């Protein structure tokens with residue numbers, strides 16, 4: 001354990017601080033992004049929700065379109081069919097209004 005830069009206690013683990021709940025590295029093995037924003041609710045890269053991970057080790061994301069929570073491994077929203085990742089190239093779809101992948105032009109409808 002190291003000293004947490006947020007609460008200054010020796011509770012900083014590999015991904016997060018067990019004292020104050022601050023995240024430093026995304027715990028999603030396929031992502032591992034460094035988290036710089038201290039009040040972030042989720043990973044800016046893969047969308048993992050930190051609160052659910054902290055509570056019950058569940059890897060969930062929130063759909064930016066219909067706001068429903070679901071497993072992080074799903075490439076498409078189960079409820080509104082919004083694509084989180086391009087089904088062809090895996091590129092992150094940055095906007096809910098995109099109809100094609102910005103990288104490979106696959107239709108996202």
Ligand SMILES: [Zn+2]
Pocket residue numbers: 004005006007008009011017018019020021022
């Ligand atoms: Zn802390």
Ligand SMILES: [Zn+2]
Pocket residue numbers: 026027028031032033043044045046047048
């Ligand atoms: Zn992540």
Ligand SMILES: [Zn+2]
Pocket residue numbers: 063064065066067068077078079080081082
């Ligand atoms: Zn959705």
Ligand SMILES: [Zn+2]
Pocket residue numbers: 086087088089090091101102103104105106
């Ligand atoms: Zn694509």
